[in-house]
Amino acid sequence: GGDGGGGSSDGETLVIGYSAGISGGAAEYGLNVQNGLQMAVDELNAEGVEVDGKKYTLKLESLDDQYQPSTTGTNAQRLVQKEGAKIVFVPHAGGIKAAQELNTTRDKFLLGAYSSDPDILASGNELTVMIPPSFVSYIDPFIEQLDTKGTGKLGLLTTSSEFGQEWTKAATASWKKAGGTVLDNNNIDYGSVSDFAGPVSKTLAGKPDVILVGGPSQPTALVIEEARKQGYKGAFMIIDQAKFEELEKFTDPKNLNDSVGIAPLTEFDGTEDFITRYQDKFSSDKPVNADIALNYQALPVFVEAMKSAGSVDDPQAIRDAMPEAVKNVDDKFKVAFAPDQISDNGHLRSDGLKAAYRNDKGKYETFPIDQPKD
Amino acid sequence: MLLEVRGLGKAFGGLHAVRDVDFDVPEGCVTAIIGPNGAGKSTLFNLMAGFYRPTAGTVIFDGKDITGMQPHQTVRAGIARTFQTTHLFEGASVLDNVRAACVVRSSSNALDAVLHTPRHRRDERRSLDTSMSELEFVGVAHLRDEIASTLPQEAQKRISIAQALATEPRLLLLDEPAAGTNDEETEAFGALIREIVARGVTVCLVEHKMSMVMNLADQIVVLDHGQRIAVGSPDDIRSNPLVIEAYLGADADTTGATT
Amino acid sequence: MTTLLRPRLLGVILIAIAFLVAPMLVSGQPYLLRIVTTAAIYAIAAYGLNIILGLTGQLSLAHGAFFGVGAYIVGLATTDHDWSFWTAFVVAILATTILGYASGLIALRTQGAYFAIFTMALGFLIYIIIIRWETVTHAHSGVSGIKLPESIGPLDFSDPVVLYYLVLLFLAGAAYSTHAILHSNAGRSLVAIRTSEDLAKSIGVNVGVSKQLAYTASAGLAGLAGGLFATLNGFIGADSAAIDLTFQFLLFLLIGGMGTVMGPVVGSVLVAFLFEMLQDLESYRFIVLGPIIVLLVIFAPRGIVGYLNEFLSSHRSRRASPPPGRGPDGRGPDGHSGSGTGQDNALDRPHAASGAAATSEGGL
């Protein structure tokens, strides 16, 4: 390994920074993203990274911030100043915003922002690249897909996190536009509520036709299960934080019938190979989801941009080279809805994005998602 | 009269610990309060010092009604007290124990301390002087740097008297100052109390050691079941049949234990 | 006396110099400066906690929340309402002071564990308000784009070094005030309350008012620190009002030494660097940190500064007596040490040690 730096055969070490909650209660998500990045790093290294005629070895340097934004700020500075990272990945909106307070003023670094909340681009930060599709692009297609088509009553039962509430707000607006009514917001902290029965009962009392749920997959599964147990027969709209393939593991899959959500990775062609490679590498039998794949696909875009820009340490140049780089990424790094363009404000997009409706036979019916043009 | 107690009462739930007690404390004298265990003596002190709020009656100190005042107000007004079980700031040095008691006579506040105003410096100097002279007065100045709670009982009792004196009281309430001391030491405490009175501080005393009470007191108030059953000079009390029955015991030997 | 004064004074001077030259030492490593600045801000909040816990002996668990309120006021006022930093900062200090005063009126009616849990509930309530009152606080989105302090004359606070010295100024103020108060009548009243409320009353301390003032002042200091924190980070989330933060402050105090003058700052800086060093252990670091905390509590309960103070004054004391109160079997002479509460027994030591300082005016 090029740990000590400057090994002649491997060339210089190029540090990619990463700050997320990788310990404590909700670490799994942070670790998933980290693994996706790590896998890309290893495969890129195996292939050899050469920028401007010099060889480099990539190294992923992870720091724990327990999802606390101010710690993300400190971590980002440490990664940039001590480890020499020019790209820092952060997978939570709070941390992204904290890092944005730093990356254009005091230290220049490119921020790989993994959050589907479009708000992170609203500040106009030039050195932020938003990796996942914006959740806003899912809402109308989701509504369209359901039998009620937005005319009935929508129950709100998402997680109380920022992300869950942004989703709820956007979904509420769309649902009302489509002519439906929206019930009370019964958001709950999925991570800390001891018993979901109360809020579920309250939501069901409003006789909803569709319930918006979602947060981390596993508690989402429990919320869905509880609703079914209390006799709910209607549909679920599941926010993109929760993944069908994970939900299936945590509750009787039958409970998930009649739901829309983002498509399981397995519904895309040619993902088996990636999934097997991942599970072998991390000797894991957990489902491989879109969080992993998206980050795995994103890192090569950044590296490709370095090559195009001919620089490893000028964040602005790297960012400027991205529109071109995104087209040149080697196909082997493409798993599913791989990014093929980047918007002016820094949003990586893909034409192949799909979502899925799980019908009453437990089959997934996928449908395309168009990403709005800003 | 320095202190006038009128119709004072304190009930805990249904129990009348003190009931309808009247007495006066003349200035410059020693007033002893005696009575069987549980008669309400300590409760009476607690009422006078503001630790308990009376359920009936009034306390007039130096012409001012102090009924229901908080302890810090009564101390400021000039009443100091010691506790029945000696009570000191554990772990603090002897000097610090006494110095803490100078707080009430200081006019400087935290802001003065931060700004280091002349007032603060004057107060600091004064409190150091006061504490040292009180320690000398009670005779434990040589122990000033010791940790108070490790000293023998007798020294601790002296320190707590110094502490009370450092608040510059006009009336000093002593709750069993001589408990747990032998006759010789009891004598010494008696002498100390006399000196205190000589300084012009009026003393009110609760004590079971009759030798001390009979020697020191100018006036004795006897309580039983919360009520005053007698008041008078030591000689009156010694021969009062009510008192003998309730407290001293028919066995005159107990009283005779006085030297 | 002078021989004793010297090591203590020397210690203070060394720490002061270390802080003054820190920016030179870490130049080129702004993130280290950031860590030091953050540690200094936390130390200010820890001084706040020190007043109510270290001096007065009341375990308040609301300080993380007061810190958060200060931070949010500065954050929201300078962004959504476009106030200048300085106005917002002053308002933040005043508001947390008032909040401390108001909540103290009720909280201080309770004692011991009840007070601790009451304040914990208060802290949690404030936290819930922050994450639920979305229209005002932006809930989980947090506040970004918080202003740096506007320049004063030639002082440009967008330079991290200048900002650092601003924080340092407040820190020095907090440390000095603690020193001054500790060695004054006001401080002695507080320590008296810590040791025994009844006895404090009997020597004329207005226990209610003293506690109220201590609690109010400590809330104000936490709010001040929060305001500085907001401007340093530019972004704040609800985590800056969480109960975890209170525990952190507690840890600083414990490691540094409760009730001492230099304890909060020594603790904060040490823990900051400990965290920094343990970063490389990633998720293992709490496996290490947990036992470290436990060991510290068992073997060094008075904290570093408390220990040093005691060491110094035991040299001074003519009769070189080791700490009393422990029998050969580690048990107190009578278990629960005789009279009084016995509760804050060991807490006294730092003060007992600086009891010598009562005459020497020294003491860390």
Add this chain to the structure above:
Amino acid sequence: MMTISDLSVGYGAGDVLHSVDITAASGELTVILGANGSGKSTLFRTVSGLLRPSSGRVEFDGEEITRSRSAAIVRRGLAHCPEGRHLFPRMSVEKNLTLGAYVGRRDRARVRTLLERSYELFPALRDKSHQSAGSLSGGQQQMVAIGRALMSDPKMLILDEPSMGLAPLVTQQVFDAIVGINREGIGVMLAEQNARSALTIATTGYVLAEGRVVLSGPAADLADNPAVQQAYLGV
């Protein structure tokens, strides 16, 4: 019954007791005299296992108890009524007393008898039996402390200044009670400031000064000893 040999104890710094030798034969009433701070309470705390001696040996009822725990010592039949009382302040008087019988709690009938005995000894406590011990007057608390020690039905009782804070009448009653208890065959060791009364009822006496035994012998001899008379009897 109890043999203390060459016992030295301290609180960390230096020793407070130096090579103390004391013997109390079974059923005897031994009194320990000494000025304030001479180490009486320290001696008692060591005997009852609250303090560990730095050297020396304590034997009770034929067995060494030097390093036993307090709980074990009580079970052997040695009860200690300590200086400072150490009651359970928020428990009722009756609970304090019954807890005194903790080691013999299985024999319910015996506990009841003992309880009755305490109330007879201190009638004032009967009215207060449901009041919390912490709310009692100082003297009443002292009564509870003595009563509690008696509740363990001991073979030997050590009392640290039992008359402290008691009214003269009650003091007399307590001394009578001590004599009564002693007559039942229970050994008593007593530290007392009220030297005159103590020497009247005791069989043997020891005088401690600065942690050393300076005088010992039959109580009557001690009472006649001029040194004792001067120091403790105020003659």
Add this chain to the structure above:
Amino acid sequence: MTLFIQQLINGLALGGIYCLAAIGLTLVFGVLGFPNLAHGALFMVGGYVTYTLLVDVGLPYVVAIVCAALILAVIGVVFERLIFHPLRNAPHTHHMIATVGVMFFLISLVQEIWGSGFLRMESPFDGRLTVAGAQISSQRIIIIITAMVVLIALTLFLKRSVHGQAIEAIEQDRTGAALVGINANVVSMMTFAVSFALVAISAGLVAPIQLLSPGMGESLSLIVFAIIILGGLGSLPGAIIGGFFIAMAEVMASTYISVGAGQAAVFIVLMAVLAIKPTGLFGTVVQR
């Protein structure tokens, strides 16, 4: 009306959960003199141990819970010896901070052993009942019943045996306790063992309707502190009434006001009670 009944039953079940978690805490309070802040973390450890016994070892559900309770009891004894015994004469703040250290340690240890993800534990009792139109799962009924049984058994145990009084005695005066022959070591080890066993039982019962995760105890422990304080420290009836009271307040406030109000209800109720009665509902007044 159905909603009200449904929520009433939900509140009862939640109250059962809170009670089970709270009693262990009340017990140890007696010995520590301070709430054990690691209680939530122990709840989590209890859950994980039960999970391993159930899923990896393959024991039947009830047996797994019993074994987990035994294992936790042993852990309790170890903790008492290693941590709290050396601290027995230290001020309460130190206990509290030590328990924070224990909490950090346990959370990260669990994460290293079982990973940071959520785990699901199935209970064999997965049926449900319909009561007056309200749905309630069997597991919740079992929680309510177990809570009752444990509470009654414990109350009897503490009343009948002198163990309860011994704990109280130690808390009020350690020296006094030693002098009446109470072996403080044995009693406090026993108490830790019982408290930790109880927490394992409650975790084993609650885990099936929740998920296992390293953070599962954190929020619970805040609520549980509120409960034992509300009831009055060290008071068993206080813990029971407090538990149900707070659960009802939480459920009803979130049903009829808002979710945020439900979350805040716990703390508002607590603060209101303490403002009126500073020693909790059943707390005793300490004399001077």
